[in-house]
Amino acid sequence: MKLLKTLTCSFLALAFLAAPLTGFSAEEKKKAKPYKLDTCLVSDEKLDSMGKPYVFTYKDQEIKLCCKGCLKAFNKEPEKFLKKLAETPKAK
Numbered sequence: 001m002k003l004l005k006t007l008t009c010s011f012l013a014l015a016f017l018a019a020p021l022t023g024f025s026a027e028e029k030k031k032a033k034p035y036k037l038d039t040c041l042v043s044d045e046k047l048d049s050m051g052k053p054y055v056f057t058y059k060d061q062e063i064k065l066c067c068k069g070c071l072k073a074f075n076k077e078p079e080k081f082l083k084k085l086a087e088t089p090k091a092k
Ligand SMILES: [Zn+2]
Pocket: 040, 043, 050, 065, 066, 067, 068, 069, 070
């Protein structure tokens, strides 16, 4: 009985140790889709109208906003803005 318990423990420990490692490598391989617009996804302002654009990755999509203030609006309804991005034709 003691052996079984030891085996179970080491198996659990192994799974526990391996899980974050496999998760990490999967994350590394994933490449974000590039942001195709030159305007802020939230405010529709030119990305450089407020200085340096705020760039981040949501899920596997690169997002660019004109300023950090727009991030709040994005975080409120990320799915809405992702849908908007998908429906917006490529900028000229
Ligand atoms: Zn903004």
